Amino acid sequence: MMNIFKVLLCCVGFFTSFSVQASPIRIKDLVEFDGVRSNDLVGYGLVVGLNGTGDGLRNSPFTEEILSNILERLGVNVTGEQFRPKNVAAVLVTASLPPFARAGSPLDVTVSAIGDAKSLLGGTLIMTPLNAADGDIYAVAQGTIIAGGASATGDGASVVQGVPTAGAIPSGATIEREVAFDFAGMTTLRLALRTPDFTTAGRIELAINSDFGRGVAIMLDAGTVELDIDAARMTSPAHVLGRIENIMVEPERRARVVVDQRSGTIVMGDDVRISRVAVSQGNLTLRIQEAPLVSQPNPFSPGETVVVPRTNAEIIDEPGIGLAEVDEGTSLSEVVAGLNALGVAPRDMIDILKSIKASGALHAEFIVR
Structure with missing residues (x-):
């Protein structure tokens, strides 16, 4: 089977896919601090x-x-x-x-x-x-x-x-004028996740409480973690944020497939999975060509020049893939290998992925831009 690097070299569009292990990210890169805004x-x-x-x-x-x-x-x-x-x-x-x-x-x-x-x-x-x-x-x-x-x-x-x-x-x-905001007097502070997720919010709560050794943070919902400034036993809220913003947390990511129909780009996340499915694909091309004829009378004879329209229209049924089986993929590399085995261009792959999603065999959020 062709791997993803061969597909990048031989396809007209771009079929981009990457599989990387999730790595810990600083809390400051995952959340916005309540009230700290422009x-x-x-x-x-x-x-x-x-x-x-x-x-x-x-x-x-x-x-x-x-x-x-x-x-x-x-x-x-x-x-x-x-x-x-x-x-x-x-x-x-x-x-x-x-x-x-x-x-x-x-x-x-x-x-x-x-x-x-x-x-x-x-x-x-x-x-x-x-x-x-x-x-x-x-x-x-x-x-x-x-x-x-x-x-x-x-x-x-x-x-x-x-x-x-x-x-x-x-x-x-x-x-010339400062925004009135009593940050130093706050007793609680909320962390708003840029990408709400219950698992990530729970990990942030656990990481903060582990770092302080006591219950300082509590998860309110998928997008909010609340800090008890008094429980942190530090000089000010600024000292608390300065300590927690560099704590490392491994975020949880949703399985997503993002496609850009204009450029033919396909991006898949590491958690994308696909069930066993059969796919058939073909192309129809409609070609229309105008070739008007001009009918002109003989010199010095009565009559008018007439343009006679002539249109050639044809439909070409280009050969596509027959009914091909895509095996179940339990990892991103297996999903990519199964899709690449179809041997189609990236723009056709977008249509195939849409159909696989509609059939319920693609287990990921499908985003079209």
């Missing part, structure tokens, strides 16, 4: 200094409005004035406020045009307040934009590479 920020601002690639103010009146407001705040009276600069653009500024961020710390921000600006390359973001979901200002952004693309326009053609209407400002915002 907060999204957003602001509306103005980019100036563009080389004629800004918003057309006739199509983006909000750009003229914010420009007027900024100039008036700076003491410039533009009431009733008609100005049409081409070097400004209205943008939305977004950032993520990390947990435990302190006032004065820098933040990376992303700037995206919302008008008809062609490029933000070389522009400078004017001081923009960033608000959270509660409406309060938590940071202020300003700086030179690093655009993510380039564009060039000539008299008869233009070329665009990447996305020049979006860019970033590394460390472009400064935190």
Whole structure:
């Protein structure tokens, strides 16, 4: 039988499979700590200094409005004035406020045009307040934009590479306000599993209690393990998390088969099993070809040129596999060997796996992307 490496070399698509023994993972890589999360920020601002690639103010009146407001705040009276600069653009500024961020710390921000600006390359973001979901200002952004693309326009053609209407400002915002969160006063703390599983949650509970030598953790459900901070007998919740986050736990994984129909990729987990089943597969190809004929009258004779449609259509029944038996697989290597024995391309293998799953012989979660 062909092994999986031979299939990777000879198939047009990709049939990917791996079998690795589960290894212990740090708890910090398996869970999220309750309350320890980032907060999204957003602001509306103005980019100036563009080389004629800004918003057309006739199509983006909000750009003229914010420009007027900024100039008036700076003491410039533009009431009733008609100005049409081409070097400004209205943008939305977004950032993520990390947990435990302190006032004065820098933040990376992303700037995206919302008008008809062609490029933000070389522009400078004017001081923009960033608000959270509660409406309060938590940071202020300003700086030179690093655009993510380039564009060039000539008299008869233009070329665009990447996305020049979006860019970033590394460390472009400064935190002005901290998120109120009394982490040090917490008496209990929950660990939320990124992939809920009763077995994994039980192992996390057992590992933590074994490390402390007493009942510090208790499993509440498949996705939650609760810590008793007082029972840990440590100085603060931060000391408790610092101790448990590096404890090693062997996670339990579900049996999964993931397929990508666009690329023909198939990925199988180590716990995939298959029952004994018989498979038959064949292909039908429909081919249609247009070959119109032109009927033209003789020179100087009355008549019209007529196009006569002609279509050739045929169905080709390509030879496939006959009724083939796939033996029961008790390990991933046996499952792979049994499927590879069918000798079909990866895209056909996806259809076969769907049918095997529908028949109840594939004992795994089947995910199609």
